[in-house]
Amino acid sequence: MEDLQMLSQGISTRGLAESKVTSDAMAEPHAVSALQEELTCPICLGLYRSPVSLACGHSFCKECIQEALRCCPHSLFSCPLCNTQAVPPTELQPNIQLRNVVQKFVDTCGQDSTHGEEEKHQVQREEMEESSGQQNEEVMCDFCLEKPLPAVKTCLSCETSLCQAHLDKHSTKASLKDHVLVEPSDVHVLAERRCRQHGKLLECYCVTDSVCVCALCCVASSHNSHKIISVEEAFGQAQNDFPKTLQSVKKYEAEVNRSLENLLKQETDVKTAESLRRNRLENLFDEMYKRLGSRKGELLETLSHGEEQQLSQIQAQIQTYKERKDETSHDLQELEALRDQKDPLLFTKGLTEIKARIRRPAPEKAAVQLPKPPIILGETTKEAILTLFQQFILDIDFSGESLPVHEHLTFAPSRTGIFNIGDYELTANSLMQQQMAMYGVRDLLPVHSIQSFSEGWHFWEVDTSCTRHWKLGITHQCFHCYLQMDGRNFRVFLDNTKITEKSATTAISTVRVELDCRRNTVSFYNISDTVLAKRCQLIQTVNVPASYPVHAAFSISSGSLRLL
Incomplete structure (x- = not known):
């Protein structure tokens, strides 16, 4: 806080005298700029007007500090620079020496430099106002009184948020250059950076308890016998642990x-x-x-x-x-x-x-x-x-x-050569029709699953969207039962006996075949997406002979089938 008290210390505390301000020094641009910086009010960022001093020694324009006093709802008043709390003064003491120095500076250098500086600050304020209109829930500058501008940085050492103009003033002070600046943070974020027990900054890390602590916690609490390292060292270790933690998460x-x-x-x-x-x-x-x-x-x-x-x-x-x-x-x-x-x-x-x-x-x-x-x-x-x-x-x-078991089938290899067979996809090749006629399997189901079933309750699903002519069902050496689709007409067969024949109002893109070995039934369901939104649509249930084992059976005349 001592560095912050020097941000705008009254000119009287610095021992400035009018005799030391010569016209030759003012002629130098660097000297003029440095002196003008010292003669600037930390609140309005203009040259002091009727400067007054507080008990802590910091000086402000009389109107600026009066406005700050009116905005303070508490019985105690905090200095805008050093946050020193005191009873609000009943009468502000004018800083006559500082006022004379400002007047001498204005008389010697003229109004050009002061006007240029004020115009610069005005442009910065206008830019801040434009950007502030586009953001919500911004952290506002603690030094702006009439029209607070959005803060661009927060000083952790001062615990104040600064707009661009006040940040420029803050950064030019040599005594404040070691302060830590972070992205704008509100009071809740700043509170997280202080120890809740002692109110000090969290500058240490307790390795034993894996928690950030303040200096007092290290010597005057339960952490005094623990392994303590600095936050910077803990940060380095955390950076090394980050990839491993990231991979684990x-x-x-x-x-x-x-x-x-x-x-x-x-x-x-x-x-x-x-x-x-x-x-x-x-x-x-x-x-x-x-x-x-x-x-x-x-x-x-x-x-x-x-x-x-x-x-x-x-x-x-x-x-x-x-x-x-x-x-x-x-x-x-x-x-x-x-x-x-x-x-x-x-x-x-x-x-x-x-x-x-x-x-x-x-x-x-x-x-x-x-x-x-x-x-x-x-x-x-x-x-x-x-x-x-x-x-x-x-x-x-x-x-x-118990629910039926969803079987994820695979196709058994076929030696007929009339299909291209993968584990989950069955495709008809260009010689499909000739080979079907040659092998006499037009009405049979030449491809079956590797899996066979002798008991229990099973179902499997088949994507038929890539073919309009297909057969799905079960096969046994003594019988076969299947659902046949030709365009939009479907038929259900048990061997050569036609069980039913209907016309489908919509295309059947996905079919469920359900085998119940307990009841000796095979059921065919339409579970196409457009229908599934309502409910599964039963096509037909067929009573089959109690002869096992049976295999899932498939056939197409064009296109492809895919097991789901």
Whole structure:
């Protein structure tokens, strides 16, 4: 702090006298510049105007120090140069001798040099103001009062931040040249450079505890018996250790990345497996709904037809008995009229006609012999069906069975010469069609995987985006099952039996083949990217013979297949 106190020491402390300022010395540019530097206010960077001195001995323009006093919110005031804290002065003492020297300097040298210096400082301020408008959260100069400019350096010894103009003044002082300048740092960064216990600069490094300490920590704390070196020596050792540390961190980063990739892959596998399970369940219930709906319609239609037949027979009998009722009512009306007939001939003739009419005997309880109902569903049958359905629900495994294993297959070498085969890519050569016809394998799967499967649950995925004519499935010496794609039409075969045939609405670029040796099934899924965003799309599940081992099988007529 003693060096900082000499930055702008009052001219009276330096023993400058007016008698020593001669016109010959002022005529020398270097001497003029040096003297003008001494007569410059550290705050406004101009020649002193009504200079006053503080108790620490430093001098400032009266207006500049008054503005500094107004900006200080604390009861104690710190000198802008040396940070010496004192009670704010009630009255500023003018430095008459310094004012006379400044006046003599101005009268002798004229206004040219002072105006030039002021213009230089003004240009620097304008440049700083332009640059400050383009930066956020800048560290501001501690000496600028009215319009603080961004600091370009921070002096660790003075613990002050300096703009370019104040830095120039700071750097010209011989007593301040040993101060350490760093990039602009705010109070928080400066606080990190001081010991929290003693408030001193962290100038030492404790090797025992691997921590930066101050000088007092080395002699008056728990570090007094530890191995202590300077920060500069610790910096050199740290520079030597840096490559090794960097390599170690990079290695750890690679390990973390691998672990993260594995976890992300596991996350994707879980989501995919869950999508497949959900898809199976949805397909199962969709098929159940479809079959139940179809069967329900058939049964209801049968019941309606039986009801119509029964009602038709009953309606016919009702119509017959209504006609008989009308005939009987007509006979009664004639008999009532005949009761008053006095003419023997007419009475006898009329009664004879009525008696001659045929009246079939009516049963005590009329009924129609109806056909047997087409469907009989009693309570016993209904309960039996519900019991079977409940058993089916219970048979669904909720125990969380193991997931299928993703098999990364490789192609087995082929001796037919009709394919170019790598470990993971199968390509058709120019003689594909002729060789296929020659070997008679147009409807077979001539290339199979090295791996074979006899138990468990497995799946593999194949990129089919580079071919439009391919076959994927499994093969055994006694049978083969595959999905065949020709353009946009796909078919599923078990040996020569066609299981299904459909038209694909979009191109199938990625296919999953799933083999479940436990249930003896092979399932084909479309997991192309455009579809995978929604869910895996089941193409077909086929029940296959329980004959093992089986191999994954492949065939193309053009282009290439790639195993994933």
